[in-house]
Amino acid sequence: xxxxxxxxxxxxxxxxxEDTPLxxxxxxxxxxxxxKYGCGVNECGACTVHIDGDAVQSCQxxxxxxxxxxxxxxxxxxxxxxxxxxxxWKELGVAQCGYCQVGQMMMAAALLKNxxxxxxEDIEGEMWNICRCGTYxxxxxxxxxxxxxxxxxxxxx
Numbered sequence: 001x002x003x004x005x006x007x008x009x010x011x012x013x014x015x016x017x018e019d020t021p022l023x024x025x026x027x028x029x030x031x032x033x034x035x036k037y038g039c040g041v042n043e044c045g046a047c048t049v050h051i052d053g054d055a056v057q058s059c060q061x062x063x064x065x066x067x068x069x070x071x072x073x074x075x076x077x078x079x080x081x082x083x084x085x086x087x088x089w090k091e092l093g094v095a096q097c098g099y100c101q102v103g104q105m106m107m108a109a110a111l112l113k114n115x116x117x118x119x120x121e122d123i124e125g126e127m128w129n130i131c132r133c134g135t136y137x138x139x140x141x142x143x144x145x146x147x148x149x150x151x152x153x154x155x156x157x
Contacts, residue, residue, distance in 0.1 A: 023047045035058055087149060088146040
């Protein structure tokens, strides 16, 4: 049996081989269906989660590669949707079909952890997720709005 730490809780993965993609362990074994399957070949970003705060594609990361690291899914970004990225996405109506948006938000949160004032070039360079609906202008606006919200939160502390 393998155990991984997901959203702050150590979870047992019974009968899950270590070469199983993390995506399927999260969705099928742990019921965390916020992480989406898109392409399965590390090209679209729909399956983005954080491992120790870094954005990774869970379709190409195996359970065995996780080890003692902390996995964060969209469900763990905030329990109530209060993370600045989630707030900005709602306020600006970013999602159209919505399928890629979880991956987009997870990639944005990882970007903003290290870059508090991203430019359009920073966003385009770091957030390579595919959005078939073409909401890229709204995504960029939401990332900048979330950055501003995060700056306000830090200033208030």
